[in-house]
Amino acid sequence: TDLDTFIARLPKAELHLHIEGSLEPELMFELARRNQVEIPYASVEEVRAAYAFTRLQDFLDIYYAGANVLRTRRDFHDMAMAYFDRAARDGVVHAELMFDPQTHTDRGIPFAEVIEGLLSAMEEARTKHGMTSCLILSFLRHLSEEAAFETLAAAEPWLDRIAAVGLDSSEVGHPPIKFAQVFAAAREKGLKLTAHAGEEGPPEYVYQALDLIDVDRIDHGNRALEDPVLTRRLADSGMTLTVCPLSNLKLCVIDDIVQHPIDAMLKAGLKATLNSDDPAYFGGYIADNYRAVAEARGLGREDLVTLARNSFTGSFLPEEDIARHL
Numbered sequence: 001t002d003l004d005t006f007i008a009r010l011p012k013a014e015l016h017l018h019i020e021g022s023l024e025p026e027l028m029f030e031l032a033r034r035n036q037v038e039i040p041y042a043s044v045e046e047v048r049a050a051y052a053f054t055r056l057q058d059f060l061d062i063y064y065a066g067a068n069v070l071r072t073r074r075d076f077h078d079m080a081m082a083y084f085d086r087a088a089r090d091g092v093v094h095a096e097l098m099f100d101p102q103t104h105t106d107r108g109i110p111f112a113e114v115i116e117g118l119l120s121a122m123e124e125a126r127t128k129h130g131m132t133s134c135l136i137l138s139f140l141r142h143l144s145e146e147a148a149f150e151t152l153a154a155a156e157p158w159l160d161r162i163a164a165v166g167l168d169s170s171e172v173g174h175p176p177i178k179f180a181q182v183f184a185a186a187r188e189k190g191l192k193l194t195a196h197a198g199e200e201g202p203p204e205y206v207y208q209a210l211d212l213i214d215v216d217r218i219d220h221g222n223r224a225l226e227d228p229v230l231t232r233r234l235a236d237s238g239m240t241l242t243v244c245p246l247s248n249l250k251l252c253v254i255d256d257i258v259q260h261p262i263d264a265m266l267k268a269g270l271k272a273t274l275n276s277d278d279p280a281y282f283g284g285y286i287a288d289n290y291r292a293v294a295e296a297r298g299l300g301r302e303d304l305v306t307l308a309r310n311s312f313t314g315s316f317l318p319e320e321d322i323a324r325h326l
């Protein structure tokens with residue numbers, strides 16, 4: 001079989017996907033019309049042309065603005081369903097969706113509208129595609145820890161439907177230690193913990209995620225490679241890294257896809273996985289990410305199988321479900 005067919009047929013889990021980052025310009029226009037919200041673009045082409053970033057913050061400004069068209073639970077449902085339909089075609093059989101409640105509650109959208117829309121799409125994905133999924137409630141790190149505590153409190157009625165908490169948004173200047181208490185509180189409630197670390201931030205932030213938060217996963221983790229002791233520690237502990245190659249390219253974490261360190265990560269014994277991060281903004285879904293690094297770094301099919309296996313062993317699925325996928 002050719003590479004595209006091999007990748008599409010390889011059962012995989014997606015572990016690093018911001019559902020708001022799956023909002024395609026076409027749906028953004030449709031929701032703007034439906035909700036009578038003004039957007040600062042004249043056409044889908046104009047929106048896509050605006051997706052030229054030199055760093056994380058350039059992207060975040062546009063991503064939060066794009067989320068403004070999301071108003072009702074139906075909007076969240078439709079956005080998530082579009083993602084599930086697309087991911088199913090890429091061979092995703094399990095998806096762990098990050099969502100940013102504060103992006104919506106700070107605009108006056110009730111937490112219930114956001115999560116009920118996502119949950120109903122997750123239910124539909126299960127019946128329509130046989131795809132399992134779970135939710136990762138992500139705190140916006142440019143906001144205060146107090147605001148994160150308020151978000152955790154708002155989530156209380158749905159805690160049995162939330163697998164984990166995460167930490168995203170502007171990394172530099174907002175180290176994991178800022179959120180140590182709220183992560184401890186989430187752990188007390190039985191949630192798993194993950195945090196973006198080492199995307200733009202230094203290796204020190206990865207150490208903090210490990211030592212001060214005791215995360216179950218690291219999102220990105222690229223800059224850990226600058227520190228051989230840290231790299232060894234991550235490898236020895238079997239820590240899963242949710243790596244996002246096309247995101248790294250679009251946000252200039254790397255200058256060229258041929259520089260992507262995925263093969264160095266595997267060679268160092270790191271439990272790396274491949275993910276799309278914000279596929280509507282970064283020019284590709286998960287299979288595009290597999291293909292991009294397979295071609296750019298000459299990964300063999302065994303490497304792609306390893307990466308897909310890592311996506312299950314690193315997932316927040318119960319052990320017996322993980323075993324079923326291996």
Ligand code: ADE
Nearest residue numbers: 018168169170196277278
């Ligand atoms: N929010 C959405 N995508 C993100 C990323 N790649 N890094 C930090 N925050 C994000």
Ligand code: ZN
Nearest residue numbers: 018168219277
């Ligand atoms: Zn991310």
